[in-house]
Amino acid sequence: MSAESKQTGRSNTDLRKLNLSYVLSQVHYANSTTRSEITKATGLNRSTVLTLLDSLEKRGLVIQGSKSDHSDIGRPSMSVNASQSVVSFAVLPRLNELNLGVVGFDGSIITQARLPLKTGTTPETASSMAAEWIENIRKTLPAETLISGVGVAAAGAIKTLSGEIRLAPSLGWSETAFKELLSEKIQLPVAIDNDAGLWCSAEQKFGVGRGHQHMLLLIGVNGGLGGGAVVNGQLVRGQDGYAGEFGHMRISDKTQKDYSGIPGTLEAMVRREDIIKTLGAGSISDAQLFELVESSKSKKLEAVLNEQTKYLGRAIGVLLNAFNPEILVLAGFLELFVNFRKEQLIREISSQSLPFAAENLIIVRGTRGNDLLMVGTAELGFEGLIRNPLKYPLTQA
Amino acid sequence: MSAESKQTGRSNTDLRKLNLSYVLSQVHYANSTTRSEITKATGLNRSTVLTLLDSLEKRGLVIQGSKSDHSDIGRPSMSVNASQSVVSFAVLPRLNELNLGVVGFDGSIITQARLPLKTGTTPETASSMAAEWIENIRKTLPAETLISGVGVAAAGAIKTLSGEIRLAPSLGWSETAFKELLSEKIQLPVAIDNDAGLWCSAEQKFGVGRGHQHMLLLIGVNGGLGGGAVVNGQLVRGQDGYAGEFGHMRISDKTQKDYSGIPGTLEAMVRREDIIKTLGAGSISDAQLFELVESSKSKKLEAVLNEQTKYLGRAIGVLLNAFNPEILVLAGFLELFVNFRKEQLIREISSQSLPFAAENLIIVRGTRGNDLLMVGTAELGFEGLIRNPLKYPLTQA
DNA sequence: ATGAGTTTGTTGTTTATTACAACAAACTCA
DNA sequence: TGAGTTTGTTGTAATAAACAACAAACTCAT
Numbered sequence: 061m062s063a064e065s066k067q068t069g070r071s072n073t074d075l076r077k078l079n080l081s082y083v084l085s086q087v088h089y090a091n092s093t094t095r096s097e098i099t100k101a102t103g104l105n106r107s108t109v110l111t112l113l114d115s116l117e118k119r120g121l122v123i124q125g126s127k128s129d130h131s132d133i134g135r136p137s138m139s140v141n142a143s144q145s146v147v148s149f150a151v152l153p154r155l156n157e158l159n160l161g162v163v164g165f166d167g168s169i170i171t172q173a174r175l176p177l178k179t180g181t182t183p184e185t186a187s188s189m190a191a192e193w194i195e196n197i198r199k200t201l202p203a204e205t206l207i208s209g210v211g212v213a214a215a216g217a218i219k220t221l222s223g224e225i226r227l228a229p230s231l232g233w234s235e236t237a238f239k240e241l242l243s244e245k246i247q248l249p250v251a252i253d254n255d256a257g258l259w260c261s262a263e264q265k266f267g268v269g270r271g272h273q274h275m276l277l278l279i280g281v282n283g284g285l286g287g288g289a290v291v292n293g294q295l296v297r298g299q300d301g302y303a304g305e306f307g308h309m310r311i312s313d314k315t316q317k318d319y320s321g322i323p324g325t326l327e328a329m330v331r332r333e334d335i336i337k338t339l340g341a342g343s344i345s346d347a348q349l350f351e352l353v354e355s356s357k358s359k360k361l362e363a364v365l366n367e368q369t370k371y372l373g374r375a376i377g378v379l380l381n382a383f384n385p386e387i388l389v390l391a392g393f394l395e396l397f398v399n400f401r402k403e404q405l406i407r408e409i410s411s412q413s414l415p416f417a418a419e420n421l422i423i424v425r426g427t428r429g430n431d432l433l434m435v436g437t438a439e440l441g442f443e444g445l446i447r448n449p450l451k452y453p454l455t456q457a
Numbered sequence: 458m459s460a461e462s463k464q465t466g467r468s469n470t471d472l473r474k475l476n477l478s479y480v481l482s483q484v485h486y487a488n489s490t491t492r493s494e495i496t497k498a499t500g501l502n503r504s505t506v507l508t509l510l511d512s513l514e515k516r517g518l519v520i521q522g523s524k525s526d527h528s529d530i531g532r533p534s535m536s537v538n539a540s541q542s543v544v545s546f547a548v549l550p551r552l553n554e555l556n557l558g559v560v561g562f563d564g565s566i567i568t569q570a571r572l573p574l575k576t577g578t579t580p581e582t583a584s585s586m587a588a589e590w591i592e593n594i595r596k597t598l599p600a601e602t603l604i605s606g607v608g609v610a611a612a613g614a615i616k617t618l619s620g621e622i623r624l625a626p627s628l629g630w631s632e633t634a635f636k637e638l639l640s641e642k643i644q645l646p647v648a649i650d651n652d653a654g655l656w657c658s659a660e661q662k663f664g665v666g667r668g669h670q671h672m673l674l675l676i677g678v679n680g681g682l683g684g685g686a687v688v689n690g691q692l693v694r695g696q697d698g699y700a701g702e703f704g705h706m707r708i709s710d711k712t713q714k715d716y717s718g719i720p721g722t723l724e725a726m727v728r729r730e731d732i733i734k735t736l737g738a739g740s741i742s743d744a745q746l747f748e749l750v751e752s753s754k755s756k757k758l759e760a761v762l763n764e765q766t767k768y769l770g771r772a773i774g775v776l777l778n779a780f781n782p783e784i785l786v787l788a789g790f791l792e793l794f795v796n797f798r799k800e801q802l803i804r805e806i807s808s809q810s811l812p813f814a815a816e817n818l819i820i821v822r823g824t825r826g827n828d829l830l831m832v833g834t835a836e837l838g839f840e841g842l843i844r845n846p847l848k849y850p851l852t853q854a
Numbered sequence: 855a856t857g858a859g860t861t862t863g864t865t866g867t868t869t870a871t872t873a874c875a876a877c878a879a880a881c882t883c884a
Numbered sequence: 885t886g887a888g889t890t891t892g893t894t895g896t897a898a899t900a901a902a903c904a905a906c907a908a909a910c911t912c913a914t
Contacts, residue, residue, distance in 0.1 A: 068498070068499055068500050069476050071501070072869080072871055075472045078467050082467075096890080099891090102465055104466035106892075107874080107892090107894080110893070131881095133890070134882075134890025136880070136890085227813070273696075274696050292691060296689075298780055298782060299671050299817060300813065302781040303780050303814075304779065305779070305781075308811055309775040310708060310771050312709070313710045322809055374707050378708070378775065381706055382701065382779060383700050384697060385695060385696060412707050413705060414702055414705055416616075417699045417702065420697065469871065469873080470872090470900090472871090476900090476901090492863085493862065503863075504902075508901085529911085530910070530912080531859090531861025532863075534862060534863090535863080857912105858914100860909100862908080862909080864906085864907080867903080867904080867905105869900100869901085869902070870902090871898100872900100873897080874897070875894100878893080883887090
């Protein structure tokens with residue numbers, strides 16, 4: 061499909077920008093690589109790669125090492141690494157905490173903090189807390205540090221272009237211009253997106269979805285079920301950024317409602333709470349949950365899981381028919397179904413979707429831990445830099 | 458998202474290829490335009506556009522007219538038109554007929570034919586019929602005609618890259634390498650895709666979806682319900698080309714089955730047949746159907762339509778949550794719901810999806826008639842040419 | 855009609871960027 | 885230790901777009 065996406069005529073300068081951008085993204089996603097590998101990957105001439113890398117190095121974005129350890133024949137190629145001196149901030153407001161971090165362009169988490177967030181904290185207050193933390197950290201960073209930007213991840217409906225949080229039930233926020241609120245306090249470029257979508261994107265770039273151009277992610281937590289889709293290597297955001305709300309897909313005539321009040325949706329039918337209740341457990345982690353499920357012999361649990369697997373399979377079937385992805389990632393408590401119900405799940409999927417859409421599908425668990433989401437959120441702050449490596453407004457720390 | 462899609466390093470020659478491709482697509486989609494408009498649209502220098510257009514004209518792809526009728530101030534800009542001497546063939550095998558056509562690069566349908574297709578005709582026979590017709594037409598074309606390629610559209614599961622028809626129920630075909638079958642008979646590049654997806658793409662390029670980057674299409678005919686999605690200006694095909702099978706989305710616990718045997722799907726709940734039966738009508742066209750519905754006072758029809766609107770709204774809600782498109786196109790007999798049930802439909806949609814995903818949505822009828830699909834199918838034959846205007850293997854007629 | 859004002863076509867020159875060629879450098883291996 | 889191989893580096897060539905200048909073709913006011 062070569063419809064006009066938004067491409068326009070390209071000049072010589074644009075050509076260089078494209079090549080710089082591609083080389084920089086190679087370095088960023090590979091973290092550590094060599095000049096000769098970049099030469100092979102780009103298909104550009106050795107001397108051209110030299111020029112490109114030199115100008116990236118001059119800007120402080122990459123570091124060319126003297127030699128890379130290897131044992132191949134021929135002169136060893138110079139190592140190329142993403143600079144740790146270029147950083148992006150990640151801001152993740154959540155139910156009870158404000159999770160903050162500094163992430164290096166090499167993908168390392170340099171610092172992070174968890175500030176408690178009282179219920180009812182306003183966006184105004186939360187953004188001030190984040191701004192203050194960022195300013196304090198900024199002072200402690202080495203003088204040569206360059207700041208690329210700030211990424212914010214929130215659970216809810218986010219209008220990505222304008223940076224508004226339309227509704228974030230777990231935070232009790234609505235209709236807030238959060239991007240503006242934060243950016244005017246810290247004078248840095250801020251981007252904001254839905255957390256599930258960012259997770260999806262992060263799995264594709266750094267996690268289990270590496271190398272896949274078409275993927276789906278479903279993630280279940282206590283208060284909801286979200287998702288994301290990658291099509292042709294790009295996260296699907298839609299017109300305003302509300303795409304990927306797979307939790308609210310209605311798949312049943314049943315009347316039980318999800319956290320948004322819509323009946324019969326995936327989020328209404330597949331609930332962590334219901335499993336916890338059946339187990340008679342309290343507030344436990346996913347890991348603990350999986351242990352309990354594994355050791356349980358409860359018939360009632362069996363029934364609940366059967367029912368949930370049925371509906372999860374149905375929803376996945378719908379999504380496969382729509383997207384025909386290469387890989388499906390189940391994260392959060394949904395890992396449970398990969399761990400203990402994979403066969404049943406696959407049966408449900410195949411009985412409820414066209415066989416073709418599922419025939420080459422890979423189903424995997426998501427990457428454990430919250431580090432991936434933090435890196436993925438910081439990624440928002442790197443996007444502008446990668447798109448335009450030499451002109452993007454990098455700020456001195 | 459600037460993940461590595463499939464971009465690679467770009468040379469000066471690639472730069473020219475990109476610009477040629479962009480200019481050519483501009484001319485193709487606008488059909489008739491002027492040099493100065495291309496200059497504005499591309500942002501390239503006047504002299505550069507001159508060079509680009511000259512080399513396209515030398516290859517016989519565009520025609521630069523002496524003058525364009527206008528009444529603006531200043532020297533009039535030269536008109537630029539897509540050449541009608543460049544053509545693509547469209548092949549559309551259907552239930553009872555083989556629809557064939559020659560489409561000019563300017564979007565005009567030059568010739569078309571409908572050959573009867575007996576039930577049970579094999580892919581081998583059908584491809585021979587198509588090949589024979591193409592060879593005959595080829596002889597009648599002016600000597601300077603250049604053939605870009607052949608596009609095939611079929612209803613069913615099409616593995617687009619390999620060109621296999623995995624299953625086409627209405628034709629009774631399965632597991633057929635149709636692309637290979639046809640291409641070896643005519644020695645022309647052949648591409649094949651799902652008809653609903655092509656319709657969607659055609660609506661975006663030439664029809665009601667013009668200018669939209671995110672759109673959805675649902676199309677209902679007698680034997681089934683298909684769809685397509687455009688994300689970031691590109692048709693979503695997925696891993697193998699099976700994406701967009703919205704008819705087989707399961708949205709209900711009910712057990713009535715669709716034409717593929719899956720229960721409770723959109724295709725099972727919203728059926729043209731059921732409306733026809735309620736009306737007591739026989740084999741009628743969509744236009745006749747709409748007239749009958751408009752004049753009917755039947756309570757039974759009322760009930761059937763209410764029920765179908767409910768499920769259609771539910772399915773649309775699911776899709777809006779997934780894709781957040783700018784525009785939704787309802788085509789085939791589904792136009793009915795835009796004509797007579799739009800308010801109810803919108804109510805159903807909003808009660809079953811997040812309000813945000815639908816707030817800026819445009820709902821429209823599809824473009825009437827089969828011409829659009831023919832043009833869209835021929836488009837498959839133009840894709841290679843547009844991607845690489847100077848090197849693509851154009852064949853003399 | 856006529857000339858000022860405006861926009862586009864065309865051509866020669868300049869600038870930017872990558873490719874190419876040649877050689878030096880750094881490694882492996884026999 | 886030297887042949888073979890691959891990479892780094894540098895100077896030059898090739899390619900493509902931008903720029904500048906002028907001619908051409910039109911509108912509009914006088």
